[in-house]
Amino acid sequence: MAQAYEIDEKKTPTSKTITLRIARFNPEHDSDTTFMDFSVNVEKWTTVLEAILDVKQHFDHSVAVRYSCRQATCGSCGMVINGKPRLACFTKVSELNSDTVTVEPMHNFPIIRDLAVRFDRLFNTHHKVKPYLIRDDSEITSNTTKELLQSPEELEQFIQFSNCIKCGLCNSACPTMATDSSFVGPQALAQAYRYVADSRDKGKDTRLKIIDESHGIWRCHFAGSCSQVCPKGVDPAMGIQFLRGYMLGFRS
């Protein structure tokens, strides 16, 4: 069932009217998702998040959406936009080349309401791979001025993976995540690689053991969807193959 609402706002000479179709679902009393259509005026630079906030401000304040930074940094605003997981604040309406923009909550996450989803599973799997440097701390605590130096080449090994903002878009795109409720997921696997590949870290064996179980790294089947949707260029699929390299003896 789609309802149409129009925002009566002054159009500027450069603006364009599009239909913003928002998925509405409240697990407390809805049995199904419904879509509500809103006509919104957008400029070339208007982001999908701005269009949603426009709807909230002018028509339906009850649309649930999570956001904070508005600059692709906090990782809060992930949602499925025209069928693909993207950050709403990092996606311009104009780049979608469509007069209808459909926004839905991320797949593979339980819905709190409308576009807001629960992150418990992502935080748990992220935590599970020990996303911090593991080392004998006496080295640092006995000498508080000690620095752990790295060469540019050593930094190059993992720096790309440290750009992860935990937005969950990769987990949302992953086909294994869709059916395997125990799968550790591309986000956590990419972070496992980020620390394993860090020359300052000593936790490689611990981490490889954690992901080497029946719902661990081997449940990735090279679909590569995670890397296609990552807004920060992390490439979890590549990290997963590198981790497999350690486990199969191609890397040390």
Added chain:
Amino acid sequence: MRESHIMKIHYATALAAVGLVAVHILMRLTQGFAESLEYENVVANYQFLPYAGLLEIILILLSIHGFNGLRVILLELKQGRVYEKAVSYGCLAGMIALIAYGSRTIFMVNMGMM
């Protein structure tokens, strides 16, 4: 067994099967397709020990590979302690049963029971 050990076996059996199935297909090309399925020829093939051995190895490799693949599919389909145990042991049982059933044919022919 660690999952990485199982998956190493999974990849190794696949690789070995590529080589051995190629030999198997080349051997089949020595005869016409219909001809190779005639009763006497099938029995003769099984009685040629090196070839029967090749078939036996392929049977073992692909049973291991196929049933482990099935285990993977089923583990991703549904989760739960009891279910996962049933899947793991069920696939192991299926693997053993298929190998036993296939081997039975080869042994029966060679023991003159056919």
